[in-house]
Amino acid sequence: MFSRIVLVFAVTGLGQILSIAALKLLARDSTAEQLRHIADVDVMIQFVIGIIAFGLQSAAIRNIALRDDWRAEVREVQKARVALSGFLMFGSVLALWDWKYILFLAAPLLAVNADYALYGRGHSVAGGLIAFFRTLVPFLFCFIALAVNSGELYLWYVAGALVTYALTNVVIHLFLGTPLFHLPAISSIKYYLGSIPLGIVTLNFYFLGLGILLLAGFFIDDAAIAISFLGLKLYVIYKGALRVFHQAFVREMQDDTFCLLMDRCSTLFGLLFFSAVAFFPHSFIGLFFGERFAMDAALFIWLAAAAVVYSLFLSMTTQSLLRHRDMSYMWINLIGFTFSVVTFLVAALFFEGWRPIAMGLLAGELTIALGLATQFLSFGQIGTRLRFFFISALVLLVPVVGRVFFPDSLLSLSVSLFVMMFIFFLINFNTLVRAIAQQKIK
Secondary structure (H helix, E strand, O other): OOHHHHHHHHHHHHHHHHHHHHHHHHHOOOOOHHHHHHHHHHHHHHHHHHHHOOOOOOOOOHHHOOOOHHHHHHHHHHHHHHHHHHHHHHHHHHHOOHHHHHHHHHHHHHHHHOOHHHHHHOHHHHHHHHHHHHHHHHHHHHHHHHOOOOOOOOHHHHHHHHHHHHHHHHHHHHHHHOOOOOOOHHHHHHHOOHHHHHHHHHHHHHHHHHHHHHHHHOOOHHHHHHHHHHHHHHHHHHHHHHHHHHHOOOOOOHHHHHHHHHHHHHHHHHHHHHHHHOHHHHHHHHHHOOOOHHHHHHHHHHHHHHHHHHHHOHHHHHHHOOOOHHHHHHHHHHHHHHHHHHHHHHHHHHHOOHHHHHHHHHHHHHHHHHHHHHHHHHHHHHHHHHHHHHHHHHHHHHHHHHHOOOOOOHHHHHHHHHHHHHHHHHHHHHHHHHHHHHHHHO
């Protein structure tokens, strides 16, 4: 198990670092309008992916992890996905109103994707590699566009995304030994009906990230959307990395002790993220996006705070699936979505720029975290996690002391994070050893 943790960390970590570096170069060499257009197409692609996935994908991961005849599950899920994608193509008529809806035509290509089966079968490293290429290659296409002085960066981004999905779809199905193409069956749509609760959860996960820009686009100007896109992209990368990490251990997370370990790890990642942004904003933002975005450091601090909240009880998202508590999970997300939208709309009346986005996002994450804790954990389990959080939060004294004696620099940022990670490792050493020992016994 420990070797799998290291490999998953290495693959996802490298992928996120390179994608963030790509974002920095893109932000440096492009205009706010170009970033806005890239944000539009990226949000739209993820929207189509989210609709196709709906709740069927989460249910499929659960079933593939627990069933012996998992290839039959993949076959039925793929038929349903391809069938739904055919209907989604009609959404492209909305391009008469807004050009980005033409991306509905890419739905069949996105539907062929079966990366969920990799995680269901425990092939987390392969899944991480696929996610790595799908994140990075579209940005590489943008760099080619910059090199040839093409102003239409968003078209290159779309081309990179579609080419990458086409190639990785082939690789996934070859790896799994499953057919690449499945004839769509209208009757297969019924599988979506049984996963409506998880579908609402999937769409809300999308909304509490890049999806909130769909709403923000009606209220916020290009410059604010551009900086929000960068911040949210970083936030989504963080959430995606944690999600990949959790999906890598779906089977193990039937055990409460292992879930506690996962929540501790997630909490520590959140605190590291928050400490880097809150105490070394100029170094952190300059490293990832460039100095010209340092003036919006408060946005990244808001997002880092939301990341900590998201991390506290994250294992319960997987536990809810494994326990078939889909309805409870759905209502938690619906309430979180409502609080997020209401907060955004109220904030938009009083604040300009990115602030309504940050406030709406944090409100949604707080609501969902509270719901997960109260619905799926006992008071004792909640207390254990919160106690760990407050004890671990004391380690934030390290960057505080670092800033008292040293300037906001990459060196002080790196040293502070290294010291924090070392202390976190010491705090969790016994828990980690026990969890690994229990999994070996099982």
